[in-house]
Amino acid sequence: MVGAAAHADEDKYVGRRMLRVEDQTLLRGRGKFMDDLPVAKGTLHAAFLRSPHPHARIVSIDVSEALKQKGVKAVVTGEDIRPYTKPLIVGFENPMDYRGIALNKVRYVGEPVAVVCATDRYRAEDALKYIRVEYEPLAAIVDPVAACADDAPVLHDEVGSNRVSRRVFTHGEPEAAFAASDRQTEITIRYPRNSITPMETYGIVAEYQPDTGGYDVTSNFQGPFSVHAVMAIALKVPGAKLRHRSPPNSGGSFGAKLTMFPYIVVLSVCARLAGRPVKWIEDRLEHLSSSSVAPNRVTRIRAAYDADGTINALRMEHFDDHGAYLRAPMPAPIYRMHGLSTNCYRIPNVEVINNICMTNKCPTGAVRGFGGPQLYFAIERVIAQVAKDLGRDPLDLMRQNLIQADQFPYRAPAGALIDSGNYQQVVADTVDQGGLEELKARRDAARAEGRLYGIGYAMAVEPSQSNMGYISTLKTKEEREKAGPKDGAVASCTISVDPLGSVSVVGDSTPQGQGHQTTLAQIVADELGVPFEMVTVNLETDTQKDNWSIAAGNYSCRFSPASTSAAKTAAERVRRKMALIASRFMNVPPEDLLFKDGWIAAQSNPENRMEFRRVGGLAHWSPSSLPEGMDPGIREVAYWNAPELTPTTAKDEINTSLAYGFAFDFCGVEVDRDTGELRIDRYVTAHDCGTILNPGLAEGQIRGSFASALGASLYEEFVYKSDGTFLSGTFADYLIATAHEAIDPVMVDTVATPSPFTRLGAKGIAEGNQYTTPVCLANAVADAIGRQDITVPLTPAKVFEWVNGEEEPAPQAAAEDEAEDLIDYSGDALRGQGSTFVPASAEQVWQTLMDPAEMAAIIPGCKSLDKQADDHFTGVVSMGVGPVKGTFEADIRLENLKKPRSADITGSLIGALGTSRGRGRVTLVEGEGGVTVSYEYSIHLSGTVASVGGRLLSGAARALVNQFFRALVRRAAPEAKSEGGGLMRRLRARLGGKK
């Protein structure tokens, strides 16, 4: 249990397990999430038409049919939006023109191409299929390293290269250190794309106000509000004319609700063009394919060290993959971690090369951990490898290089000013409470039996409260000088005491479930000596009325260090003012006054006291009673900033965050040789995050972070084929653990080293396991199977291959006889072959196949088929795979016609749900009583069908082929029906042949 060691002051709310005030609303189903808010009558609902192609030129868009549909009021394209917008800028100058919707070109599957605004959501979605878009597909690229090659297809012609930024940083003297060290170890790591996919998706209501020329938007945007400036510039309005409000509740974010702002811009213009407010609630496929993901990364990392294990230098080159567009504040994650490029170790020299790459995938955004999982995966893996190369115990080696307790505040070579900590104590407590020795004994016993068992370790400095200036590190010194300094991180809080003496608190932290209302009430109640229940906290935001700063919002563990500091500062101001008022009535100096239990009393004489609410009331009811020169009313605003957050230095050093916690994990893992499955025998996690404000909330953050990190380690990945096709469009493809799969970590009770730089000594706690868990498990698997190249997610198929080579895993259970998976994720999609027997002559079968009327009856879902030429047919086919059904335009050509023996068929299906292209060959061989029709095909799918139906496709294709041949038998040999079951059985037996 967390915080048991920290001695909670009985008199204080801070540090106590106060139950959440938020629950009263949420447990009754009375939360007000984005989609729960009432909207003005006449509000339109938006639906997006999205690109089925990873990379294509838009030749034309025809919206005329869509506009005729019932309820449709506007259809908006990139061209329509252009006159009302400017490009959405990012933190460095570049010529990319991005406005949230495709202009001329699409660059990833799911990219918005057009928006239908209609009277309800069903109708808006219905109308999408009437928009006709002609694309000219282009070659796509999905690998960040390959994207940097000279011959790679370029996403942004105006940039000329997919590498939009490259910076080399040298801190200390890495070159000399490498030359002087005894040994070196190098590994390459690949960190995948994932996200924590909040349960509530994006929601926006936007309105244009012709009377003021401004926009009024309500959305579940999470901040940072620096992005408000990006939106206002893009919409060409002054900041004050873009009013942004947030609803009382937000259903999780974990970073995802940062990069929703391009949608705000698009929908604002839609509302303007439609002349009505427009509402949009993102659906799950949209969220998975096109909202926001963590950048995947390839890192080559090399360590230089001496034979005694002292690590002297690190060198790392990152290829950070941001998908199709950069959206502010991207590429922030890699820069947010820059100051911590040496993690928790005393490594004096480091070289870092950052390549920012564009590929044909969903653009990136914030994901809990924000750059940390990628960086620490590289560092903690290379340290484990160094230990292996030296034949040392990994934990021993880590300890040897750890920053010492007496070295804080410690200035890391890349600039982080690590405020405080006692890493040795955390490690000692964890080893002790987590039972490391016992775990080692279990490992040895398992290994003695020939089982694959490994132990992994991982450590991480946990940064919190970002320096708003760190992204400038991306620029050169000269560019920074030109642009002027950027630094700091402001938090604001407003506290009022009303005429009846109750207390209201307004903050700028836009929480998504972390319990901020509860925590702020604890802090303010303590400071003002009033009961917890007397404090009401409202964290809705309104940029036209409330105090906010560019740093406002909920991200990078900002709340615990910064928002709490602002609340404490504002509460102190209220207390000071009330003490001055009370001192006048009580005839004691204000310093002598104690605020406790709803009273203000003289410490020297507790009998001399006034009720808190009376003093508050005086400020409203009787301004004349106030001390000379004092403003009436009680409303104090605090803007709090940390002076430690200085700008990037001339040598590119940056104190990226304000307060730095520490996490240490170890785990024991067994790998099943036969299935590749992992069994986590024990997982132990420890966190020192400074002062614990509320242990109940802190534990919730640790467990929640652990659960999502476990998901990232074992299950979750956004999968793209090498051609850019997206395959993870449902929660059945992007797998998330439920209570059934979840495991509980052992949580260690360890030191709480307060931060000297935050008002309550608190540091962030919500991201720690994002940093440690994936690499801790990877280290354990590496230890178990003796392999260096480990990637997450650690799926059974992958681990099986590592253990057993390229063979197929043993089937899990009695599978269907034809259940072989025909999907080839890397190559050209779906393939199959088989044969069937038709009791008719080859001539009859051939006639049937060549007759459009016959074929229309045979092709499953065929609505019409017209003969354009003897070897060219076009038509309309309606069909579905799993949850997706749609209408497609078919174009079929016959080639190499060898009547009546064989024909090649090529064709395409094009529809709103995607495109498929295929080729096949049909061969007829006459035999006794009929003809054997053999076929083989390969089908390539893209778009929605591939995204949501991927896992169903091979089955669906077999079913369609099956239907096709049954129909062929029926048409070519009508009399064969009487054979009944026998023929069908024979037919089935021959269908769905394996590759």
Place this chain on the structure above:
Amino acid sequence: MKILKDGSKTQVSFTLNGTEVDGYAEPRTLLSDFLRHEIGASGTHVACEHGVCGACTVVVDGKAVRSCLMLAAQAEGKEIRTIEGLAASDDSFNKLQDAFHKRFALQCGFCTPGILMTLSSLQDSGRRYTEPEIREALSGNICRCTGYREIVDAALDVLGDRVVA
């Protein structure tokens, strides 16, 4: 059987948390949309609309059902319970709500209504459950905020076969 016409709206009525409600729905209107946008019972949440996450779970005639996979028209005449009906008539929490509150079993609260309704349907059986049974019962509910431990503990407090520390 009543034949519903595409695009036209028909009246749908059922009992919601003990009270008769009615409204108009197209044949294709999902029960989740009908509850939220026609009746105004927005405590039931929608997070995937494809039957995987469980956020939209309501209890229909005593059984936990995903309201995103059911049409409003199919609810005609049924007895439906949702999160709004859990609290006692004096507005105090019922046992499950109370246990969730005391155990910190929710954060953003978006998944919570579905989870509470899943558990509430177990509660009706009157029997006690083991931890694996509770976890199994919750295997159709995704929560992204918690690590499920607190949820499972809260459920065991009310439905479990043992006292949890």
